[in-house]
Amino acid sequence: MEIRPRATAKTEKGALVPLPRQFFEPPPEDPRLSDVDEWGRSDNMRSIIRKIGGGLYKWWFRAEWEGLEKIPQTGGALLVANHAGAIPPDAPIIMHGIEEELGRPVYGLADYFFRTLPTVGTMWARLGGVTAHPDNAYRLLHDQEQLALVFPEGTKGPSKTYTDRYRLRRFGRGGFVEIAMRAGVPVIPIAVVGAEESMPVLLRIPAIAKMLNVPYYPITLNHLVFGPILGSVCYFPTKFKLKVLDPITFDVPPDQERYSKGKVMEEAERIRGYIQETLYEMLRDRRSVWFG
Amino acid sequence: MGRRILVTGLDSFWGGRVAQTLEANPGVDVIVGLGTGEPSVALERTEYVRSDQTYSILARIVKATKVDTIVHTFLVVDSNKIPPRNLHEINVIGTMNLLAAAGTSGSPVRQVVIKSATVVYGASSRDPTWFKEETPRSESHATTLERSLLEVESYVEDFANDNPNTIVTLLRFSNVVGSDIITPISTNLAKGIAPRISGFDPQLQFLEEDDVTRCMEFMTLNQIPGLYNVAGDGRVPYSEIISICNATSIPLPPYGTMLFARPLVKLGIMEFTPEMEALLRYGRGVDTRRLKETGFKLRYTTAGAVENFIRAVRLRKTIGGAKNSYTYQQDVENFFRHSRVVSQEQQDAP
Numbered sequence: 001m002e003i004r005p006r007a008t009a010k011t012e013k014g015a016l017v018p019l020p021r022q023f024f025e026p027p028p029e030d031p032r033l034s035d036v037d038e039w040g041r042s043d044n045m046r047s048i049i050r051k052i053g054g055g056l057y058k059w060w061f062r063a064e065w066e067g068l069e070k071i072p073q074t075g076g077a078l079l080v081a082n083h084a085g086a087i088p089p090d091a092p093i094i095m096h097g098i099e100e101e102l103g104r105p106v107y108g109l110a111d112y113f114f115r116t117l118p119t120v121g122t123m124w125a126r127l128g129g130v131t132a133h134p135d136n137a138y139r140l141l142h143d144q145e146q147l148a149l150v151f152p153e154g155t156k157g158p159s160k161t162y163t164d165r166y167r168l169r170r171f172g173r174g175g176f177v178e179i180a181m182r183a184g185v186p187v188i189p190i191a192v193v194g195a196e197e198s199m200p201v202l203l204r205i206p207a208i209a210k211m212l213n214v215p216y217y218p219i220t221l222n223h224l225v226f227g228p229i230l231g232s233v234c235y236f237p238t239k240f241k242l243k244v245l246d247p248i249t250f251d252v253p254p255d256q257e258r259y260s261k262g263k264v265m266e267e268a269e270r271i272r273g274y275i276q277e278t279l280y281e282m283l284r285d286r287r288s289v290w291f292g
Numbered sequence: 293m294g295r296r297i298l299v300t301g302l303d304s305f306w307g308g309r310v311a312q313t314l315e316a317n318p319g320v321d322v323i324v325g326l327g328t329g330e331p332s333v334a335l336e337r338t339e340y341v342r343s344d345q346t347y348s349i350l351a352r353i354v355k356a357t358k359v360d361t362i363v364h365t366f367l368v369v370d371s372n373k374i375p376p377r378n379l380h381e382i383n384v385i386g387t388m389n390l391l392a393a394a395g396t397s398g399s400p401v402r403q404v405v406i407k408s409a410t411v412v413y414g415a416s417s418r419d420p421t422w423f424k425e426e427t428p429r430s431e432s433h434a435t436t437l438e439r440s441l442l443e444v445e446s447y448v449e450d451f452a453n454d455n456p457n458t459i460v461t462l463l464r465f466s467n468v469v470g471s472d473i474i475t476p477i478s479t480n481l482a483k484g485i486a487p488r489i490s491g492f493d494p495q496l497q498f499l500e501e502d503d504v505t506r507c508m509e510f511m512t513l514n515q516i517p518g519l520y521n522v523a524g525d526g527r528v529p530y531s532e533i534i535s536i537c538n539a540t541s542i543p544l545p546p547y548g549t550m551l552f553a554r555p556l557v558k559l560g561i562m563e564f565t566p567e568m569e570a571l572l573r574y575g576r577g578v579d580t581r582r583l584k585e586t587g588f589k590l591r592y593t594t595a596g597a598v599e600n601f602i603r604a605v606r607l608r609k610t611i612g613g614a615k616n617s618y619t620y621q622q623d624v625e626n627f628f629r630h631s632r633v634v635s636q637e638q639q640d641a642p
Contacts, residue, residue, distance in 0.1 A: 030593040030595050030596050031595050031596060031599045032532070033535055033536060033595075034529060034531075034532045036495070036528075038421065038577070039421055040421075040495055040529070112418045113417070115417040116417045118489075118490060118546040120491075121417075121491070122491060122492060122493045130421060131417070131419070131420065131421065133419070133420040133421070134420075135420040135421075135427060136420050136421050139421070139422060
């Protein structure tokens with residue numbers, strides 16, 4: 001009663017043991033169920049938010065762009081903007097605007113602090129937030145030729161009080177310039193007017209911030225007007241104007257181990273000055289905080 | 293001349309698997325397997341030597357068998373129920389003795405392959421989305437397991453610097469799932485439960501168990517030196533892994549997570565290691581581009597590995613666990629390997 005011929009039973013050395021490679025079934029396809037990409041961004045989630053936030057963008061803040069054509073349709077670029085408002089609305093507005101107008105995803109690079117917050121961190125990642133790590137920025141800009149948005153002021157921007165409005169803080173240590181140099185992509189500065197007045201910071205309470213382990217704890221005008229809870233989520237309907245400035249390229253070779261710190265700081269300072277000057281110019285033209 | 297290979301941890305899951313895979317290779321002349329206990333898989337021509345877990349007799353074995361390659365699979369990479377003391381003995385002291393044996397003057401060893409894990413990167417909010425091999429871990433605090441593996445890797449690095457003529461291959465494997473391997477995460481998923489930290493949906497990478505052995509075989513036979521991350525393509529959110537496995541999630545509070553998890557672990561309801569706590573909060577991604585440059589191709593993606601795993605679980609649930617039909621019997625094994633009456637023809641059958 002030989003079912004299998006002898007010859008085939010002994011074809012392989014070590015046939016005693018079924019070896020993994022002898023499995024006849026081909027490996028399964030990649031059975032993904034969701035559209036969450038490697039960065040944690042989900043197109044579905046974004047389009048849901050675009051539908052919800054679209055009204056806010058269009059009817060509440062009435063965002064108006066100038067120079068959007070300066071953002072390239074293809075290829076990587078690092079978008080750099082000023083950052084303001086206690087819970088800054090500028091990041092979602094820039095990301096939404098560019099996705100709507102150009103149909104390109106924008107990845108927002110932000111402090112790792114977001115990731116430590118339950119739910120907020122996850123939502124932030126699904127909507128295109130990425131930890132601002134030099135490796136992440138390089139991979140996004142150079143390897144995947146995406147648009148990345150960064151606020152070089154960091155938390156110093158949104159935490160500044162109303163009296164300092166539209167005065168740019170220090171641009172960190174110019175890390176963003178170094179990233180753009182290494183990735184060989186242009187920096188595209190964006191000047192944003194309107195975020196400052198949408199949720200103005202009256203004062204900060206460092207003791208509470210320390211207790212809650214957050215970068216800053218602001219008391220805003222919104223808190224006084226709408227109450228402590230509603231005031232944390234309700235923005236004033238300020239008019240948003242966004243101006244895309246000329247892309248800045250650097251005449252240094254990409255992929256260097258290090259770049260001269262002096263050169264990096266100089267370029268960072270130049271970009272900072274450029275955005276600052278444009279802001280002053282835009283404010284000169286602004287007749288009303290509410291109607292632009 | 294064929295290769296002479298020594299495999300550690302022959303009685304453990306990986307040692308047995310790697311030895312099986314190497315046996316099928318005609319280019320390998322001799323396989324010596326070291327283990328603290330008897331091998332649990334059937335092996336055709338691997339010679340089994342019993343040793344203690346720190347390999348104090350390794351130097352003698354190396355000298356006697358003239359092995360040219362040591363494949364070190366016996367490293368604990370899941371801190372699951374193993375006492376810290378034992379962990380240190382196995383990982384750190386074991387590796388130290390192994391490298392000492394491989395590095396003595398006149399040693400015949402030309403290649404050392406070490407199976408480490410991506411757990412050495414830790415998991416924290418400051419992590420990059422993808423760790424490259426040279427990216428340092430961002431979290432300074434390391435768990436007992438992570439510390440021991442980091443120590444192992446530093447010994448390996450020293451060894452590589454001191455022995456420039458020896459090929460040193462250090463492989464960092466991500467979390468593994470498969471039809472047979474048992475890890476804390478796979479135990480949970482096989483039970484149909486998935487502890488998760490509320491408010492967090494980390495992105496994870498998984499690797500199929502056969503891809504692990506294939507990779508070790510590839511690196512050994514092709515004598516490829518260097519440090520490599522090995523992980524399935526794609527970073528898949530944990531929530532998606534839970535739905536692929538159709539598991540019920542057990543939400544744990546985001547603060548005081550361990551406090552809540554510990555009683556559930558003690559009651560045997562689920563597995564939850566300190567490394568899992570960080571992983572299920574922040575996830576981990578490793579860049580595998582360097583591995584791809586070597587020409588090695590993984591068969592499974594992250595999601596594919598998970599799918600394959602859960603299919604095996606479903607089968608096992610229906611037909612019951614595979615009976616372990618093999619028991620090591622020394623006299624029988626010795627007979628087959630060394631008795632003159634066993635036909636050489638059968639041994640060398642193509």
